[in-house]
Amino acid sequence: MTSYLLRRLPSLAAVLAVSSVLVFGLIRLVPGDPATTLAGANATPDAVAAIRHQLGLDQPLLTQYLRWLGDLLTFDPGRSYIIGGGIGSLVGDALGNTLLLTGTALLLAVLSALLLGPLWAGTRRRWLEHLLTGVNTLAIAIPTFVLGVALALVFGVLVPVLPAGGVPRDGLLADPSITAQYLLLPAVCLGLPVGAVLTRYLAESLRTELAKPYVVTALAAGVARRRLLFRHALRNVLPTSLTVLGLQTGALLGGAVLVEFTFSWPGLGLLIERAVTGRDYPVVQVLLMLSVTVFAVLQLLTDAAHALLDPRIRLGGAR
Amino acid sequence: MNPALSRRALLTGAAGGAALLALAGCTSAVGAQNSGTAKKGGTFLGGISTDLVPANFFTNSNAGVTTIIGLVYESLIHYPVDRLRPEPRLAKDWTISPDGRTVTLHLRDDVTFHTGRPFTSADVAFSLRTYADPKWNGQLKSTAQAITSIDARDPHTAVLHLAHPLGNILDLLEIVPIVDEKTFAGVGDGSRYVGTGPFVFEKWSPNSRLKFAKNPKYWVPGRPYLDAVDIAVITDTTSLTSQLRSGQIDYAYGSSFLDIERLEKSGKFDTIQLRGAETQVYVGTNVTAEGLADVRVRQAIAHALDRDRVIAEVFRGSGYTANLPWPKTSPAYDAQLNASYGRDVAKAKSLLAAYGKPVPTLKYSYIAKDPLLAATAQIVQANLKEIGITVALDPLDPPTFVAQLIGGKFPGLWTAYHSWAQYTPSTLTVSAYPFNALKNSSHYTSAAYTRDADAAWRQVAGDSVEARKAYTALSRDLLDGLFLIEIGVIEGRWAVSDRVRNVAYTKRSELVLTDAQLTA
Numbered sequence: 101m102t103s104y105l106l107r108r109l110p111s112l113a114a115v116l117a118v119s120s121v122l123v124f125g126l127i128r129l130v131p132g133d134p135a136t137t138l139a140g141a142n143a144t145p146d147a148v149a150a151i152r153h154q155l156g157l158d159q160p161l162l163t164q165y166l167r168w169l170g171d172l173l174t175f176d177p178g179r180s181y182i183i184g185g186g187i188g189s190l191v192g193d194a195l196g197n198t199l200l201l202t203g204t205a206l207l208l209a210v211l212s213a214l215l216l217g218p219l220w221a222g223t224r225r226r227w228l229e230h231l232l233t234g235v236n237t238l239a240i241a242i243p244t245f246v247l248g249v250a251l252a253l254v255f256g257v258l259v260p261v262l263p264a265g266g267v268p269r270d271g272l273l274a275d276p277s278i279t280a281q282y283l284l285l286p287a288v289c290l291g292l293p294v295g296a297v298l299t300r301y302l303a304e305s306l307r308t309e310l311a312k313p314y315v316v317t318a319l320a321a322g323v324a325r326r327r328l329l330f331r332h333a334l335r336n337v338l339p340t341s342l343t344v345l346g347l348q349t350g351a352l353l354g355g356a357v358l359v360e361f362t363f364s365w366p367g368l369g370l371l372i373e374r375a376v377t378g379r380d381y382p383v384v385q386v387l388l389m390l391s392v393t394v395f396a397v398l399q400l401l402t403d404a405a406h407a408l409l410d411p412r413i414r415l416g417g418a419r
Numbered sequence: 420m421n422p423a424l425s426r427r428a429l430l431t432g433a434a435g436g437a438a439l440l441a442l443a444g445c446t447s448a449v450g451a452q453n454s455g456t457a458k459k460g461g462t463f464l465g466g467i468s469t470d471l472v473p474a475n476f477f478t479n480s481n482a483g484v485t486t487i488i489g490l491v492y493e494s495l496i497h498y499p500v501d502r503l504r505p506e507p508r509l510a511k512d513w514t515i516s517p518d519g520r521t522v523t524l525h526l527r528d529d530v531t532f533h534t535g536r537p538f539t540s541a542d543v544a545f546s547l548r549t550y551a552d553p554k555w556n557g558q559l560k561s562t563a564q565a566i567t568s569i570d571a572r573d574p575h576t577a578v579l580h581l582a583h584p585l586g587n588i589l590d591l592l593e594i595v596p597i598v599d600e601k602t603f604a605g606v607g608d609g610s611r612y613v614g615t616g617p618f619v620f621e622k623w624s625p626n627s628r629l630k631f632a633k634n635p636k637y638w639v640p641g642r643p644y645l646d647a648v649d650i651a652v653i654t655d656t657t658s659l660t661s662q663l664r665s666g667q668i669d670y671a672y673g674s675s676f677l678d679i680e681r682l683e684k685s686g687k688f689d690t691i692q693l694r695g696a697e698t699q700v701y702v703g704t705n706v707t708a709e710g711l712a713d714v715r716v717r718q719a720i721a722h723a724l725d726r727d728r729v730i731a732e733v734f735r736g737s738g739y740t741a742n743l744p745w746p747k748t749s750p751a752y753d754a755q756l757n758a759s760y761g762r763d764v765a766k767a768k769s770l771l772a773a774y775g776k777p778v779p780t781l782k783y784s785y786i787a788k789d790p791l792l793a794a795t796a797q798i799v800q801a802n803l804k805e806i807g808i809t810v811a812l813d814p815l816d817p818p819t820f821v822a823q824l825i826g827g828k829f830p831g832l833w834t835a836y837h838s839w840a841q842y843t844p845s846t847l848t849v850s851a852y853p854f855n856a857l858k859n860s861s862h863y864t865s866a867a868y869t870r871d872a873d874a875a876w877r878q879v880a881g882d883s884v885e886a887r888k889a890y891t892a893l894s895r896d897l898l899d900g901l902f903l904i905e906i907g908v909i910e911g912r913w914a915v916s917d918r919v920r921n922v923a924y925t926k927r928s929e930l931v932l933t934d935a936q937l938t939a
Binding site (some may be wrong): 113120130131132133137138139140141142144145146148150151154163179181182183184185186190193234249251253256257260263264265266267269361362363365366370371373374377378379 | 444464470472473475478480553554556558560607608609610624625626627628649651652654655657658661662664665666667680716788815816817818819820821822823824825826835836837838839848851852855858
């Protein structure tokens with residue numbers, strides 16, 4: 101397994117190196133820069149030039165790139181131009197909030213898929229099948245921002261049982277029950293489409309698996325259907341479901357941007373929105389690189405999980 | 420089908436749901452508050468739509484900054500919101516020498532910073548010098564830079580020596596927050612804000628909230644009433660309004676005019692109309708562009724604009740139409756001059772006919788993210804179509820827009836807001852770049868405008884008869900040159916719940932909670 105992972109590392113490094121150039125270059129192709137953002141609409145060109153000089157933006161691009169790369173390699177991502185604080189702590193705080201949100205959303209999505217997928221695949225009641233199909237289609241089709249606004253309006257304003265957005269005043273760690281209430285609506289909003297996709301995929305895979313000859317033979321031999329479903333069919337479809345889960349986790353991180361904005365959840369999504377809008381180069385660069393790194397590592401882990409579950413992959417790779 | 424499986428699954432689901440509901444039911448995060456009479460103490464909960472940008476500390480450009488300055492800091496003098504009559508604040512009294520080149524300020528001797536250090540004239544000198552530093556981009560930087568020296572030998576007297584008379588020197592003293600030199604480094608990264616005001620800065624969590632506590636040693640006896648202030652950053656304005664409606668917050672800065680109108684109609688919320696802290700919406704012109712180079716075309720545009728419609732539909736009646744930047748409270752306001760370019764489509768067409776050439780399609784830029792500017796641009800586009808001018812809308816994101824504005828790169832027209840006309844008129848012409856006489860976004864130059872702007876600035880007293888004459892000359896220059904075509908004066912609005920009392924503001928829309936109270 102270790103040699104399998106080691107063989108994948110060079111390609112990971114190449115992806116990150118190319119990404120760093122693209123990330124650094126692309127943000128600079130967008131019109132406007134941090135100096136104009138900081139100066140505002142009433143500033144003079146002289147004031148903008150003074151700010152640009154102060155930020156080091158009047159230096160050659162190669163110098164700026166190498167300085168940034170050096171900072172990254174020494175684990176010192178620098179300071180935000182717009183927000184002002186150290187990027188390490190800014191990203192750290194936001195990352196913690198985003199991980200809590202996406203982790204909860206993922207948990208809800210996986211639990212709902214493990215609960216509803218087998219139910220959907222195993223049921224013979226037409227009304228239940230129709231109900232699950234309808235709800236599942238709606239959950240996949242409804243845009244996140246619409247769902248978010250609807251959830252906030254219904255549960256935050258019309259029937260005010262949950263906060264319409266934000267985070268607890270005393271922080272996320274002060275009172276878990278309060279935190280859970282703030283977390284519930286954004287997590288449901290974020291996790292619902294992912295859970296729906298996973299549920300549908302799992303149900304379809306299980307149906308296919310249950311139609312295979314070994315299942316028919318086992319049923320004829322008197323093996324309980326529930327035992328077949330959970331002991332054999334589910335186990336056989338889990339590796340491919342893991343791939344879908346890996347891809348959906350990436351989508352989940354992307355969806356967090358919208359959900360965080362809708363519910364004022366101070367995570368990476370809000371941070372990157374603010375950084376891009378303000379042309380906060382150092383923050384955008386770090387966040388994009390972090391995003392690329394997380395996605396690449398997730399793919400690596402998904403492949404590793406595949407290799408772990410299917411010996412043919414890791415042995416095939418060794419030949 | 421396997422019924423046992425379904426039952427189990429359903430039971431598991433029900434148990435999970437019950438667990439979530441139980442967790443959610445421990446202590447409600449949506450606490451209801453009682454209504455009634457005003458009380459002392461309590462935490463004021465508010466929401467703002469734009470977060471703090473530490474580097475903009477002196478630019479008054481976002482709600483995060485104005486909230487901190489309004490609560491934590493104080494200036495030397497204070498203008499009531501409805502007039503430019505200075506009142507004492509950290510300065511007890513002041514005199515301006517007859518030649519207008521020396522200002523003597525006598526300071527309060529009972530004021531301390533939140534660190535406990537006494538406030539002295541050295542802090543006045545430090546604050547004004549810091550404000551003049553180009554890196555902070557203060558709006559009245561040029562006025563601050565005209566202070567040649569500050570005599571702070573007496574701790575309770577500050578003497579400012581000026582390069583020349585400054586008609587807007589009192590504006591500067593009203594605007595500049597008095598900062599603490601010892602801790603000022605923390606302002607740059609948003610970690611520390613130390614002033615003399617009624618509330619002590621506790622913490623800023625980026626993209627999340629600002630927290631303040633009562634200043635127990637505030638120099639005004641018995642104030643503030645509140646124990647603490649907690650301001651959430653809610654960048655989505657829909658969410659901001661939802662949180663106000665749900666009772667999570669009692670004050671919202673950033674809700675749309677339409678949302679505030681609806682809140683007011685519900686009877687549970689009040690509106691604070693920011694009269695005296697106005698902004699203006701205008702159509703800018705690049706006077707070097709083909710067509711726009713001829714003033715008759717600019718006059719035709721000015722006559723074509725349906726200002727009433729913009730104010731009524733876009734800004735929900737929260738303001739009034741204008742041909743000049745000055746609000747009604749300004750010493751430069753002249754009702755007759757302000758009506759120079761009323762809507763007159765026939766006159767607009769005749770001006771275009773006199774121009775004699777077809778006007779090419781004009782690119783019209785605005786910030787797409789701002790729905791009010793987008794709606795204004797669409798109305799202006801329709802107005803200009805009526806007189807035969809075709810406009811191509813050019814929505815931009817904020818940094819791109821600002822880069823083009825400052826770089827003078829708009830190819831045709833643009834729409835934006837400006838401010839600072841609510842102060843002494845010369846403050847606008849020396850501070851707001853679009854109005855700068857020497858270099859501006861429109862590429863407009865005029866010897867008369869440059870001369871009159873300078874003359875207005877160099878008045879000994881900003882409200883004298885001579886000064887008013889100078890402002891009239893300035894107004895005529897603006898109407899004649901018409902490089903910026905005003906649409907209207909806009910009064911912002913804040914929404915507050917009926918659970919709070921005495922929420923106030925300054926002429927820069929800073930939140931003032933010195934006298935604010937919650938209801939029991």
